[in-house]
Amino acid sequence: MPPQARSPLETDHEADSTRLMLDAIESDDRVTQRGLAAELGIALGLTNIYLKRCINKGLIKVRKAPAKRYAYYLTAKGFSEKARLTAKFLTRSLSFFRHAREDCSDLFLASKAKGYQKVAFVGAGDLCEIAILAALDSGLEVTVIFDETTNRQRLAGTPVVRSFAELAEVDAVVITDIKDPQAQYDRMVARLGPERVLFPSVLRLSPRKPAAAARGVGVKSP
Structure with missing residues (x-):
């Protein structure tokens, strides 16, 4: 085999x-x-x-x-390999930024078309910063970022909270965590239901409702 x-x-x-x-x-x-x-x-x-x-x-x-x-x-081979891996990392990072930005833009425009106005992000990492830029372009309001693992108070001007109870009233939450996005998705679905949990397709999550994943947006029409 x-x-x-x-x-x-x-x-x-x-x-x-x-x-x-x-x-x-x-x-x-x-x-x-x-x-x-x-x-x-x-x-x-x-x-x-x-x-x-x-x-x-x-x-x-x-x-x-x-x-x-x-x-x-x-060694000389080590220096060459470090240069190669650095170039690969930069190329992959730029590619990730471009794809993530496009995915988030598509997700937010589709969400706006369904009537969503306010969202919260789950995860204050690199993807979150990319998603904030896409949200600004789409006109979607990001009220707060939920992340229990960070000491940040704000990210790109958006408040960061560490308690689920501090999440303001929003139409949906968007998974932007890249450390363990599937666990965060499952956790949010258990609390809010799949219709209120969104995610960019770049995360390649496995939603509980396959039909929702096929549409690329984890929400139903309100």
Whole structure:
């Protein structure tokens, strides 16, 4: 049986982790594995796996240092790979911005046509900022952003709240979380019902009502 292909999301995540690791080692050859784990935002064990993979590929070399430590440095191949991954990251980021902006614009225009005026966003990350720009263009009012994991008070002029109880009266909520959008979608559907939960198609969520997903908008006519 042929090996199962890995998802693009998994591949991109690994590429980004490798890029960040190479960046961190280039910036400080005295960085420890624990420091790399903090820089990458992943577990120490997973950092060790990525590090060994880079060493086996000839991207990084390691030498012993005083105080029972190890020093890491990039090889010529490592510098070339870092440049390649950086270019790939920038290209992918621009592509994501363009597709996300188009998806959000289509979603908001369709929502306006159905009579929606006020929405709240769920998730205060990069996609949220893109969605705010699209909402401004469409004339849809974003009253608040709900995110329990951030310390931000405002994002692009919009208030950020950390309690569901603080959500103002809105016609619908829009999933803009990219860390775990499916979990947020399911959570909002459980609270509000699928007709009041929207999402841009770039998130590729699995709605509870397939017919709603086929329309690209997770709401019914009010």
